[in-house]
Amino acid sequence: MQGGEFSISTSRRMDLIDITPQISQALLATGAGDGLCFIYNPHTTAGLTINEGADPAVRDDILAVFKQIIPQDYPYKHLEGNSPAHIMSSLMGSSVTVIVENDLLRLGTWQKIYFCEFDGPRTRKVLWRIS
Amino acid sequence: MQGGEFSISTSRRMDLIDITPQISQALLATGAGDGLCFIYNPHTTAGLTINEGADPAVRDDILAVFKQIIPQDYPYKHLEGNSPAHIMSSLMGSSVTVIVENDLLRLGTWQKIYFCEFDGPRTRKVLWRIS
Amino acid sequence: MQGGEFSISTSRRMDLIDITPQISQALLATGAGDGLCFIYNPHTTAGLTINEGADPAVRDDILAVFKQIIPQDYPYKHLEGNSPAHIMSSLMGSSVTVIVENDLLRLGTWQKIYFCEFDGPRTRKVLWRIS
Numbered sequence: 001m002q003g004g005e006f007s008i009s010t011s012r013r014m015d016l017i018d019i020t021p022q023i024s025q026a027l028l029a030t031g032a033g034d035g036l037c038f039i040y041n042p043h044t045t046a047g048l049t050i051n052e053g054a055d056p057a058v059r060d061d062i063l064a065v066f067k068q069i070i071p072q073d074y075p076y077k078h079l080e081g082n083s084p085a086h087i088m089s090s091l092m093g094s095s096v097t098v099i100v101e102n103d104l105l106r107l108g109t110w111q112k113i114y115f116c117e118f119d120g121p122r123t124r125k126v127l128w129r130i131s
Numbered sequence: 132m133q134g135g136e137f138s139i140s141t142s143r144r145m146d147l148i149d150i151t152p153q154i155s156q157a158l159l160a161t162g163a164g165d166g167l168c169f170i171y172n173p174h175t176t177a178g179l180t181i182n183e184g185a186d187p188a189v190r191d192d193i194l195a196v197f198k199q200i201i202p203q204d205y206p207y208k209h210l211e212g213n214s215p216a217h218i219m220s221s222l223m224g225s226s227v228t229v230i231v232e233n234d235l236l237r238l239g240t241w242q243k244i245y246f247c248e249f250d251g252p253r254t255r256k257v258l259w260r261i262s
Numbered sequence: 263m264q265g266g267e268f269s270i271s272t273s274r275r276m277d278l279i280d281i282t283p284q285i286s287q288a289l290l291a292t293g294a295g296d297g298l299c300f301i302y303n304p305h306t307t308a309g310l311t312i313n314e315g316a317d318p319a320v321r322d323d324i325l326a327v328f329k330q331i332i333p334q335d336y337p338y339k340h341l342e343g344n345s346p347a348h349i350m351s352s353l354m355g356s357s358v359t360v361i362v363e364n365d366l367l368r369l370g371t372w373q374k375i376y377f378c379e380f381d382g383p384r385t386r387k388v389l390w391r392i393s
Contacts, residue, residue: 001296001298003361034132035132035262036169036260038298038359038361040359040361041370042368042369042370042371043373044313044314044320044372049221049224049225050175050221050225051175052175055211057207057208057214058175058209058214058217060208061205061207061208061209061214061217061218062214062217064205065201065205066218069201070327070331071327074327076323077319077322077323078317078319078320078322078323079319083324083327086314086320086323087328090311090312090324090354092221093224093311093355094312094358094373095358096224096226097226097359098171099134099169099258106258107173108174108175108256110174110175111173111174111175111225127361127368129298131262131393166393167393180352180355181352182306182351183306183348188338188339188340188345189306189340189345189348191339191340192338192339192340192345192348192349193345193348193352195336196333196336196345197349199333200332222353223352224355227356228302230265230300230302237304238304239304239305239306239387240304241305242304242305262393
């Protein structure tokens, strides 16, 4: 099974970082052909999602509403102060999968793949596999 | 990799549309055998989910609570008026995967596969692959 | 396609149950090698997620906030009283996929795989496949 991993550095507490370029480049370098590209986040205070890439305001709106929905002042039992980030991690999910055709991601017109940082800034890893 | 795509027309702003018949028919026509069926939504204001199919009230309840959880009047930065749909898209996710046995979906007793329209009515595409 | 299923008994209305040991054991017994492990929940009032395993308080916080976000007193149309569980099921999702290397799950340092019971106590099934 072909695949690899790469690191990204996040610079804010919460951020949606477009990792489509790294994935696209890896697929071309691998000669991935046709199949499915599985992308995995090994962290418990981060996630992955696919959403609009044209207007950066969409990313801001997603993060703003996540912050509003998940209470920050709740009497959390986990004492590290990042329970909201753990909850957001489960809401987004730990992986996304995208169709690959001729070494290229077959995303929809407006779709980009985002790494979701919910407890940064940190250095994070992203794993991917072709099947 | 075997697969295909089909279109659906949604008729309301928000709707959960049972696409199990289209997927089941495609698997039989393909002679999919045993494996996994990956189903992908290429749109950023829609999603896919698996939930109960027996009582249509479950679908109504899911949509009603999504509308209540995601604020409609928030000062969104994205000016197209559909930021709630983008957020719901990420909450549901862009794909679902189901086990296939003898050309048939192995869903649980009450499960159906739903296309989630959050910014309709529109014509939408669904992509699927067998692995 | 290699795979199998197992049952778990849940003992509370809502619970996150670590099923990593069952999956790990199944992979070793199968000689799964390298690939992807797909894990599927066939129930509509339960889900699957990957989150922190070190501090049990994280699980309590996730469930507490889910209960707070999804209204319990809403005028739900579905009359079985478990609409919140159906909604939580879609928020978590019906499956997770994890990378397998040398018969072992390649989870992140703090990650465990959780079965999410939202309408227990019940006996539940978990299906898994290697691809």
